[in-house]
Amino acid sequence: MTIDYRKDIIDLMQATGSDPQSLKQSMIALKIISKIYNQAVLGNPPENKNEVVKIAEKADQAVKNEPEIKTENKLENKTEIETKKENDENTVEKIKPKKTKEELEKEKAKKEEAAKALSPTVLKNKNKYATITPIPKPVVKKIIPVAKPKEKQYEIRRKLLGAEAVDENGHSVQYFNEHLTRIEKLENGDTVTLLDHLNDSGNRPIIKVEHHAKSFAPDEEIIEFGPAVVHRDSFGLYIKQDSNGKKLSQVNPEKAILYLDMNTVSHFNLHENDLISIVWRVSDPSFIRVRWRYAEAEVTIPEKKEKPDKNKETEKHKTKGRHKSLLHQLEKKEKQSSEKQNEDYASRIDFDLDKKRVTVVVGDKSLTSNLAKVIEAHNGVARIIEMKQASNVLRACKESNYVILIQSYIKHSISQILINSPHKSYSIAMATTAGQLAVEKALYRARYKLNVTDNDQIQYPFLVNN
Structure with a gap:
């Protein structure tokens, strides 16, 4: 047996008030309905219809015994149900109790007081931004000032090749190659200001150079010779004097002529007639290093002006006669030298x-x-x-x-x-x-x-x- 109890449950819920007594009675009725349903579903229906009728009558009687306050609620709920049935299905509205005049006046007064506290601009845009997400408050970020890079001064010590900056304890802080040394014009005893951090090339950038050169220590004195002219003979490239004609032997007691090894020639890309600068320490004059190869624009050597030959002969027969006399003189000198070789020295x-x-x-x-x-x-x-x-x-x-x-x-x-x-x-x-x-x-x-x-x-x- 199948029992359709949906309409009864709807009527029961609508007739239930919000007070504890009404809720309790509705709970009793639901339990009775559930019991009937369970018996029907489990296949154990009552033995006769009189039992079902008795259970239904008990539920009706419980509902009828509800207090008068709840009866008024039932009448109101029934009125709402009847009103919904009469209206169109898409325009069903609940009947709400009307507010009294006193309540309306109080609400109006509260709105006026709240409006007074708002600025004119907010009141003007109140309806405009009513449905828009409120604008977030601007976040003020604290700007942390970047610390200035630290600077420190160091003393310059000239080397045979390049220079180095040393601290107050004499420890090397940074090495400068010969190219950078010449650009900054670093000399022994100068003071250089460096940043405390390294750049992309791994060096500390130079901020300032103060030139106040001082003499070397006795065992570290360096002598520079040049610009010296590179010459070539059958043994290779060599130097023996500078561009002014001063000989190497006049300043270096160990060398009258310096042949350049292949590593130096390759490193500086040296050729004949190039100008170079060589250096050595006074304590070890035999150890000589090539410091610099000058570009053509760096040094200009004054050219020797040849005196014009006023007695130059242009005729062919005079030229031939002079050549014959020169050959005769050479033969005579060779005979004299061979005779001298046989004599004792x-x-x-x-x-x-x-x-x-x-x-x-x-x-x-x-x-x-x-x-x-x-x-x-x-x-x-x-x-x-x-x-x-x-x-x-x-x-x-x-x-x-x-x-x-x-x-x-x-x-x-x-x-x-x-x-x-x-x-x-x-x-x-x-x-x-x-x-x-x-x-x-x-x-x-x-x-x-x-x-x-x-x-x-x-x-x-x-x-x-x-």
């Missing part, structure tokens, strides 16, 4: 080699055949060897007491091996040319273990007659 410097063995190392023996007479004039045993490879040079000079190098006729690598060998048992000196007097001076320096190269500070004991 007259020594000019007073010293004795005491029968010691002297080895002269050259690149071509045919150009130095008269050097043996210089050694014999000073009571020495001469031995001239031709050496073009550096591999056997130490073995060839092993049993010599003195070794003389002819700079113009020997490779730079050979001379460096002989000079810098830690196991050498000989005394060595270098003559710039193959002239007899230059070799005689080199023999004197080797005999008394003086400088390898000649300089103006050496006092030779020249013989009065010569």
Whole structure:
């Protein structure tokens, strides 16, 4: 048996008031309806219809026994239901109780008081922004001032190449290469102001440079020689004087001529007639470094003006005659030099080699055949060897007491091996040319273990007659 109780439940809910007694009675009625429904669904209906009728009558009786206050509520609810049924389905409205005049006046007074507290602009835009999301309050961000980068002063110390900034404890803070050193004109003793942070290249930016150069310490004094002109011979690139004609031997006691190694030539891209600057410390004049290669715009060398030849002959027969006379003079000089080679050499410097063995190392023996007479004039045993490879040079000079190098006729690598060998048992000196007097001076320096190269500070004991 299926019971349709939906209409009864709707009527029951609409007749239920908000007081506790009405709610309690409606709960009892719902329990009765649920019991009837459960019995019907579970297939255990009442044994006869009289029981169902009795349960329904009990529910009706409970509803009828509701107090009078609730009866008024039921009548009002019934009125609302009847009104809804009469109206159109899409325009169903609930009947609300009307407010009294006193309540309306109170609400109006409250609105007027609230309106007085608002500004005219807010009142004007009240309806405009009524349905719009309220404008958020502006957020005032605190601006934190950026701290200024810290600056610090350091002292400049000039190096052979470049310069470095040191702190008060003498610790190196930053190195400046030679290019930047010359741009900022940094000299020993200057004060430089640097930022405390590093830039993209990993260096501290320079803020200010104060120039007040001071002298070097005695053991750190640096001498710069240049601009020096680069020359070329069969052994490579070398320098021996600056652009003003001042010789290297006048300022450096260890070097009369400086051959440039291949690493330096490649690094500075050096060529013949280039201008460079070299440096060394006073405490170690043999250790020379190339500091700078000048651009063409940096240094201008005054060109020597050649005097015009007023007696220049333009005729062909006069030119031929002069060439013949020159050839005759050259032949005469060659005969005189060959005759002089056979004569004994007259020594000019007073010293004795005491029968010691002297080895002269050259690149071509045919150009130095008269050097043996210089050694014999000073009571020495001469031995001239031709050496073009550096591999056997130490073995060839092993049993010599003195070794003389002819700079113009020997490779730079050979001379460096002989000079810098830690196991050498000989005394060595270098003559710039193959002239007899230059070799005689080199023999004197080797005999008394003086400088390898000649300089103006050496006092030779020249013989009065010569």
